[in-house]
Amino acid sequence: MIAVDKRYDIIPNDFNFAGRASSDIKRTLKSMHFSREFIKRVSVAAYEAEINIVIHSRGGKAAFKICEDALYLEFVDIGPGIPDIQLALTPGYSTASEESRLNGFGAGMGFSNILKSVDKMDILSDPNGTVLKLKFNITEADRDENR
Amino acid sequence: MTLGQIIEKYKCNVYSRTPFNTGKEIRYAFCSDLMSDALMIMSTVRESGILEDSVLITGLATNQSIRTAEMLDVQIVCLVRGKIPAQQVIDLADESGITLIGTELTMFNLSGRLYQEGIVGIASKK
Numbered sequence: 001m002i003a004v005d006k007r008y009d010i011i012p013n014d015f016n017f018a019g020r021a022s023s024d025i026k027r028t029l030k031s032m033h034f035s036r037e038f039i040k041r042v043s044v045a046a047y048e049a050e051i052n053i054v055i056h057s058r059g060g061k062a063a064f065k066i067c068e069d070a071l072y073l074e075f076v077d078i079g080p081g082i083p084d085i086q087l088a089l090t091p092g093y094s095t096a097s098e099e100s101r102l103n104g105f106g107a108g109m110g111f112s113n114i115l116k117s118v119d120k121m122d123i124l125s126d127p128n129g130t131v132l133k134l135k136f137n138i139t140e141a142d143r144d145e146n147r
Numbered sequence: 148m149t150l151g152q153i154i155e156k157y158k159c160n161v162y163s164r165t166p167f168n169t170g171k172e173i174r175y176a177f178c179s180d181l182m183s184d185a186l187m188i189m190s191t192v193r194e195s196g197i198l199e200d201s202v203l204i205t206g207l208a209t210n211q212s213i214r215t216a217e218m219l220d221v222q223i224v225c226l227v228r229g230k231i232p233a234q235q236v237i238d239l240a241d242e243s244g245i246t247l248i249g250t251e252l253t254m255f256n257l258s259g260r261l262y263q264e265g266i267v268g269i270a271s272k273k
């Protein structure tokens with residue numbers, strides 16, 4: 001059974017709008033009474049991925065699904081892609097612009113943060129765009145809002 | 148130290164309009180202008196209750212400071228060196244239930260004073 005199926009637009013270079021999708025994901029999970037720990041894990045990964053589309057791409061979309069014992073986030077953008085994924089995953093590596101840094105992003109730790117939070121991550125990228133898929137396994141403890 | 152004591156002692160302006168508990172105990176803090184750093188360090192905290200009793204100290208008076216606090220379950224954001232948030236930042240704080248305050252003190256001076264009062268800095272756990 002699919003319990004949640006939501007989609008969001010992510011606008012490039014808009015630092016006011018940025019974070020809207022992650023905020024809605026967080027609120028949805030809260031209303032479903034997941035544990036704080038689980039919600040934080042998903043929110044932080046979602047926010048890093050959303051910000052990456054804002055600061056590194058020409059815009060894109062996010063999809064948020066909960067299906068049985070797994071939560072899926074999928075971020076799709078319309079380019080310019082990640083030329084060297086291995087390099088992009090290296091902690092500290094960043095091509096963020098000066099403007100992004102002035103807005104508090106671009107320490108090159110986004111992917112490290114995402115990897116710490118997820119159970120599985122897949123990246124597909126070419127100059128036409130990037131797809132980032134994140135999977136979070138849902139355990140019994142994650143469903144307990146008192147944790 | 149309570150939120151009320153912090154506001155009084157460091158002559159903080161309270162920008163958000165959502166009611167807050169002046170007796171709320173603040174036990175931990177983290178300061179940075181880089182939200183990436185706040186996310187990286189603060190998201191390593193596993194014990195419950197720590198982030199909820201923390202203040203995020205920053206010179207970044209933008210929506211992203213509020214968003215970062217929101218993602219981490221941090222309830223208080225304190226702007227330093229007299230930064231005045233735009234109306235939309237205040238609105239976002241209200242919408243997210245974040246208490247947004249600000250002081251004239253610099254980041255170093257505010258942090259040093261809070262440290263002297265026994266507020267503990269959040270550090271990364273490997």
Ligand SMILES: Nc1ncnc2c1ncn2[C@@H]1O[C@H](COP(=O)(O)OP(=O)(O)O)[C@@H](O)[C@H]1O
Pocket residue numbers: 048052053056057077079080081082088089093094095096105106107108109110111112130183
């Ligand atoms: N959606 C994307 N499109 C193009 N490049 C990206 C995208 N996401 C990440 N990257 C590349 O990967 C690098 C590392 O990303 P990340 O670890 O989040 O660090 P940061 O965003 O702070 O630069 C970025 O600097 C950028 O070069």
Ligand SMILES: [Mg+2]
Pocket residue numbers: 048051052106108109110111
């Ligand atoms: Mg990033």
